[in-house]
Amino acid sequence: PAGLNQPLTLALSKGRIFDETLPLLEEAGIKVLESPETSRKLILPTNNPDLRLIIVRATDVPTYVQYGAAHIGIAGKDVLYEHMEQHPGGLYQPVDLNIARCRLCVAVAEGFDYHSAVKQGSRLRIATKYTRAAREHFASKGVYVDLIKLYGSMELAPLVGLADAIVDLVSSGGTLRANKLVEVEDITPISSRLIVNQAAMKNRGAQLQPLIDAFSRASLDE
Numbered sequence: 001p002a003g004l005n006q007p008l009t010l011a012l013s014k015g016r017i018f019d020e021t022l023p024l025l026e027e028a029g030i031k032v033l034e035s036p037e038t039s040r041k042l043i044l045p046t047n048n049p050d051l052r053l054i055i056v057r058a059t060d061v062p063t064y065v066q067y068g069a070a071h072i073g074i075a076g077k078d079v080l081y082e083h084m085e086q087h088p089g090g091l092y093q094p095v096d097l098n099i100a101r102c103r104l105c106v107a108v109a110e111g112f113d114y115h116s117a118v119k120q121g122s123r124l125r126i127a128t129k130y131t132r133a134a135r136e137h138f139a140s141k142g143v144y145v146d147l148i149k150l151y152g153s154m155e156l157a158p159l160v161g162l163a164d165a166i167v168d169l170v171s172s173g174g175t176l177r178a179n180k181l182v183e184v185e186d187i188t189p190i191s192s193r194l195i196v197n198q199a200a201m202k203n204r205g206a207q208l209q210p211l212i213d214a215f216s217r218a219s220l221d222e
């Protein structure tokens with residue numbers, strides 16, 4: 001685990017979460033000196049020698065924070081919900097940052113009559129990265145499903161006969177439209193949260209709390 005003499009380490013993923021975190025950091029007076037888009041470095045220093053960023057896959061952010069390799073992290077509710085199924089403790093979630101907003105949905109190929117299939121009690125094949133959220137959603141509706149775990153490009157599954165439907169994130173809807181899929185059910189709104197290692201909160205709370213407060217203030221301004 002990151003030692004007491006190490007700078008505070010914030011884990012996050014590149015792309016939308018990184019881009020939308022930058023302005024929150026700037027409000028706290030923190031500037032990131034390199035971008036993961038132009039640099040291949042995975043450890044990014046900031047203008048504050050006591051804070052560094054590490055760039056990891058979105059699904060790995062809770063793992064780094066859980067094990068204390070990062071003291072703090074930024075992760076989507078989608079990713080957190082799946083992570084917590086296997087690892088229910090060890091993380092505080094003090095702030096909903098309200099960034100990287102999208103929604104978790106059920107989508108099918110145009111022309112597939114999802115609502116009739118559900119009414120008839122058909123067993124549906126669902127492809128998704130979000131197996132916990134999908135399982136619980138269909139269980140709550142009393143729909144029988146076979147879940148097929150995928151790691152990306154879910155939109156392809158109904159087009160090539162791998163699945164009847166997908167459970168995936170939708171933001172602009174552009175990916176669904178480009179692949180002739182339609183949204184048939186909204187599951188839940190998604191945004192990113194701050195997550196904090198519980199032991200770090202005890203040992204380095206004096207350093208962490210001002211950062212958490214700054215994120216909290218900045219996210220309220222969003």
Ligand code: PRP
Binds near residue numbers: 168173
């Ligand atoms: C997400 C999601 C969709 C897309 C939706 O993928 O899985 O594919 O964004 O966005 P849209 O509605 O604006 O088109 P992301 O780019 O996060 O990559 P991922 O496949 O690694 O999850």
